[in-house]
Amino acid sequence: MKQVPSAWQGAILVCGKCSKKLDGGFGKKGRTPLAKLLRKILGVGKGRKATLGVVETRCLGLCPRNAVAMIDGRAPGTWLVVPKDADVAELTARLAAGPAPAARNQT
Template sequence: MKALIKADWENAVLICAKCSKRLGGGFGRNGKKSLAKALRKHLGIKRFRKAPVGIVEVKCLGVCPRGAVTVVDASQPGEWRLVRPGADLDALAREIGLRA
């Protein structure tokens, strides 16, 4: 087993990459970014391991909603969210307990 690697994350958010790819963007200022990229930029997250929160795109979460992206807050694994394009990123960050 490898040695442990330290991360400064307080929380982790899993975002379905397959859902994001199907939408082809829809988030951010011009509506051209994926949800993960738009949320990272909105929260000012630059350094991955040293960031206060991890926003991670995962292969597929198996929900496959039409016109939305599946998001899982690791601190609340029993409540998954479907986020539609153009959603308010401030409201999403508050809902999943992230500091904006």
């Protein structure tokens, strides 16, 4: 099996279908998808050279109303539901700091 190195220190999985249902839902005009906004605020790019992978997935089976389902791959035992009007800057700060200690203990 071929192995490819990556700079990722974790992976954030964001439901792309939730984002599509909200027609973006975030940003100044409320039309930016959460994954794109997270990448921008965290200052991480796309692809394997980013320090943190932010990836849009298919439906995660949670399907919250007016919100986006999200999983921090470093704490997969706790899934997040990000409401449409959530403070993304605060969420980004939490992601940049790493998973919460309580969440770490759950895994």
